Amino acid sequence: MDNLSKIKKHSRMFYLLLSFLLVAVPLYYILYWVLINHLPETLININVSGTPIIPNKLSVKLQVLGFVVSLLPLSALTYCILNIRKLFSFYRDGVIFSFDHVRLFRKIAKALMLWVILKIVYDAAVSVIFTLGNPPGHRMLRVGLSSGEITALFVGGIIFIIAWVMDEGRILSEEKELTI
């Protein structure tokens, strides 16, 4: 099997996986906020900074608010997955070098960076929502960067530079195509 066939084959698999994620990620967020009162506390507090001092159930209003706020990072993440999927659709069809690829790499990098910013807002909002039922003085607003977000920022920066390099490569490729 030649290299291009391998790229096409693996890209098809990644395309399917990303299509699944496009459905699974929003579904995860919906189920998380719908079932928040029934999930084990360890699962709820895995990615959030605010810990309720008094175990209390979230009202439907807070559940809806939590879900609405979760739409912020979710939209950036979905946009990012959509662009990665599009990139793999090009690879799947055997198109491996064009200006569209450069454009997609830039969009993915921007989406990742946007996701980090919106995730910080989301985590801060979640810390408030989770501790809103606590007595006055025990409610919390926590803003911070976790290692996951720093990694995403780092990866976003690398993808940005790769996009620049790819753009230079595209120019060289065009030069080669127009050399008779």
Place this chain on the structure above:
Amino acid sequence: MPININLDVILAKRKMKSNELAKLVGITEQNLSILKTGKARAIRMSTLDAICRHLECQPGDILEYAGDDSP
């Protein structure tokens, strides 16, 4: 670009068709069309050599510097 490609003129003088020349030179008709329309960024010496050989002309007959007056 101030370089005019006079390939059409030479082809007409030699009464040769584009596809015929493309076949003789060993390039695709599409690439010859890119060259004729002035969209090419560069021309290989080997291509120029083959074109001149088959059209019995000089490189200067095909490529003409037009200064800044040309579009």
